[in-house]
Amino acid sequence: MTSATPHELPTERTAIVTGAASPRGIGRATAHRLAREGWAVAVIDLDENAARSVAAEVAENYGQATCGIGLDVTDRAGAFAAVERINAELPQLVGLVNNAGISSPTPFLEVTDEEWRRVIDVNLHGAFHITQAAARTMAANEVGRIVNVASASAQRGGGVYGRAAYSASKAALLGFARTLARELGPHGITANSVSPGSIDTDIMGGRLSEDRKQVLLQELPVGRIGTVDDVAGVIAFLLGPDGGYLTGVTYDVNGGSHIA
Template sequence: MHTFPAERTAVVTGAASPRGIGRATAHRLAGAGWSIGLLDVDGDACAELAEEISRGSGVAAAGVGVDVSDAAAVRAAVDRLEAGLPPVVGLVNVAGVSSPTPYLELEDDEWHRVLRINLDGVHHVTSRVAQSMVRGGVGRVVSISSVSAQRGGGTFSKTPYSVSKAGVIGLTRALARELGPHGITVNAIAPGPIDTDIMGGRLSEERKVELVADLLVDRVGTTEDIAGAVSFLLAEESGFITGHTLNVDGGLYMH
């Protein structure tokens, strides 16, 4: 059995957005006793959130501004987090961007922008953090994909987003194989429609009604729905779950 150290850190990327999955997840994990390392392109907001978490939950927290598509910057940012926090046992890859551009209007710059952040970024952070997890002999990695990857779109974002999120699922499965012998599990979560700004801003009541028509439940998802799933997959007792994509989507994929 690969047991957790008494004090451990979860790194959460894309954490600073006021209404985002990353922020809700960071608060949820802090409430469960994790120390929190935050990475976000908005360094000031990241530092403010770290202070907020530390005050509210009494755990150690630190935030560093970084563009996850920059491999060298990611390595330096994780180095900074590790210098002041307990061993990193958890990683939650949330950082991502939307892309509603129709395929026939898509230019190369937009394609590469989305892939760099949504897929390369997950690779850069996971590669660096996995090195520390291997040394510690235990780890949990959870990356946010999307039901869009499984259905070929049909959400706010279109082709490059779907491709990048499908890549996250493939990366998750490959890493589960390679990192499993080191005591590290690697899983993905595929959210359905969640009321966050990545859906193009705050959802109107009319838009919520439209989205619910495709679901098997009577509401759109919340960031807390995803945070709860992340907390479950990061738990010590979830060590027999790996290479899995957990749909938290109100039944959209099945529907």
């Protein structure tokens, strides 16, 4: 394994991507993008068989070391065990993409305690568990890159696909990343967020009718719906060598919807 001086990225490095097995998801596209750029990749997903399948697919396509792990990110002990396995099987852990999450279209006045806690537990507590486990390894090696996948819903106050519980959890991820940037910076770790807008993913699939698409296009200066690769490219940049002086920032990957 190639060594590096403190705060520099090692030549051989691993990134964890959570929620990375969805067929048309941001996580899967990110796993492919990172492997294409030379990263070993740990694919984590609730569906273990799907995680292993994606990991094998990535390894075959790019010749990088991978592993697929089935994990419920709300399981703290499981998260720490997953990182321990990754440390044993793959090159030095440097990157973490907190992508695992669930949506909640329930209007606020109808949200139950159970629904609220379910969304917060996956989207926020899950990110906390895997981040603390991974960050301890990063801090010991004095280098790391963390990217939280938030949402435009966190900034605009909900939307079509995610309302109160979802927006609150994603807004929390923005604050979480900024706090990590402050606390972990002295350990050579950066922490940033991406905030996707209208992206053509499985979450949007089935809800993105042609009429709805036309309405969205009127709000987007770029004139098209975003793709998972649009988001994956920004994540890869933030994890890579050129992202080393960026921390505590949020990249709005929304086609200009906030200025429309």
